Amino acid sequence: MRLRNKNTGEVWDIPKMRHPTCQEDDISFFAMQGGDGKLFSYHSVAELNEEWEDYAPDKPLIEDEAKRSVFKAWAEILGRDLEKADFKYDAERNSFNCYIADSTIEFANGEGINCVDREIYTFRALCGEEEE
Numbered sequence: 001m002r003l004r005n006k007n008t009g010e011v012w013d014i015p016k017m018r019h020p021t022c023q024e025d026d027i028s029f030f031a032m033q034g035g036d037g038k039l040f041s042y043h044s045v046a047e048l049n050e051e052w053e054d055y056a057p058d059k060p061l062i063e064d065e066a067k068r069s070v071f072k073a074w075a076e077i078l079g080r081d082l083e084k085a086d087f088k089y090d091a092e093r094n095s096f097n098c099y100i101a102d103s104t105i106e107f108a109n110g111e112g113i114n115c116v117d118r119e120i121y122t123f124r125a126l127c128g129e130e131e132e
Contacts (some may be wrong), residue, residue: 062127
């Protein structure tokens with residue numbers, strides 16, 4: 001399960017083996033983000049709902065499944081933290097450049113790639129998120 005903080009926009013994962021709990025009039029849940037864990041506590045369900053909402057990922061910008069699969073393989077081979085990597089799109093070459101790895105991937109055509117020329121995107125925006 002994933003939750004989005006309405007105030008910060010951050011997305012947190014609820015580990016499968018942890019569940020919201022009630023402790024001495026508080027509602028608490030443990031969540032993870034980027035390897036860091038945190039316990040969140042609230043005095044009521046209404047207070048929790050003011051700050052959190054269910055998270056449903058948007059459709060990936062690389063809609064073409066074959067291109068997305070190749071992009072994912074390339075990005076993973078780079079050996080970088082994909083949560084921190086940015087990818088710049090070049091519409092003329094149908095390519096993505098990852099500056100921190102000094103590497104570029106180029107596709108034969110731009111079909112199924114819904115990106116704007118010279119814009120910078122995150123891995124999650126380009127590839128979406130796997131359903132758990």
